[in-house]
Amino acid sequence: MSTEPTLPTLFIDFDNCKFSTKLAEMAYINWRYGVNSVPADYADSFWIDEILAKYLPPEKIPSREEIYRDLTLNYLTSIEHHASIEPMEGICEVLPLLAKRYSLWTVTARVKTSQTVVMHMNELHVPGCISGVHHVWDFVEGKFKKIASKRDFIASFAGKKVGFIDDSPTEVLEVDGVVPAFLFDPHHQHDGNTRIQRRVRNWHEIGEIFLAA
Numbered sequence: 001m002s003t004e005p006t007l008p009t010l011f012i013d014f015d016n017c018k019f020s021t022k023l024a025e026m027a028y029i030n031w032r033y034g035v036n037s038v039p040a041d042y043a044d045s046f047w048i049d050e051i052l053a054k055y056l057p058p059e060k061i062p063s064r065e066e067i068y069r070d071l072t073l074n075y076l077t078s079i080e081h082h083a084s085i086e087p088m089e090g091i092c093e094v095l096p097l098l099a100k101r102y103s104l105w106t107v108t109a110r111v112k113t114s115q116t117v118v119m120h121m122n123e124l125h126v127p128g129c130i131s132g133v134h135h136v137w138d139f140v141e142g143k144f145k146k147i148a149s150k151r152d153f154i155a156s157f158a159g160k161k162v163g164f165i166d167d168s169p170t171e172v173l174e175v176d177g178v179v180p181a182f183l184f185d186p187h188h189q190h191d192g193n194t195r196i197q198r199r200v201r202n203w204h205e206i207g208e209i210f211l212a213a
Contacts, residue, residue, distance in 0.1 A: 007103045009131075010210060011154055011175075013166040014108035017088065017184045019121055024085050028075045033062075043189060065144075072139050076114035087125040088186075090203030098210055099129040102162065106130055107150045112138040151175045162213065165206065169193050182206075
């Protein structure tokens with residue numbers, strides 16, 4: 001359980017919520033496996049082996065574990081592979097204002113071994129704004145180990161909690177009820193999901209909600 005912060009806490013996802021990482025990951029996948037996947041593939045499929053199945057014969061598709069082990073060792077821990085990644089529009093203006101009123105925590109499904117890259121991106125683009133980082137997974141001795149889901153981490157977090165922002169409907173639905181959860185959906189990709197109660201389209205809208213509270 002975390003030490004109780006002096007400010008209320010807002011929890012924010014990392015990939016494609018704070019930073020536009022989808023194209024960089026796609027570029028790595030295309031280079032690593034010699035395919036020409038496109039952004040639409042990543043909207044339709046959650047698992048990378050399912051995406052590779054569109055481009056490779058079955059005998060050449062690595063196992064899911066092999067794919068994510070490679071991503072962990074060679075992409076997620078590489079500052080070089082993240083050099084072209086840009087922050088989401090508006091975040092560099094809005095997040096420093098939020099940091100004056102809230103304790104801001106990054107919550108990410110990225111493995112803990114990638115923490116150096118996560119912290120580097122935070123400090124490069126929004127320096128001094130992030131109070132801490134929670135990783136759902138760790139990678140220890142060649143094996144993936146779950147630390148705590150976003151829901152469980154937030155539920156156990158001490159102090160007042162004001163919100164959770166994520167681009168994944170699954171994560172939003174799991175966390176909602178523990179704390180007000182907002183789907184970050186700038187491209188209206190999940191408008192058809194009627195179970196989602198709260199949506200934000202951009203960082204200026206996030207600012208309007210939480211700076212007016």
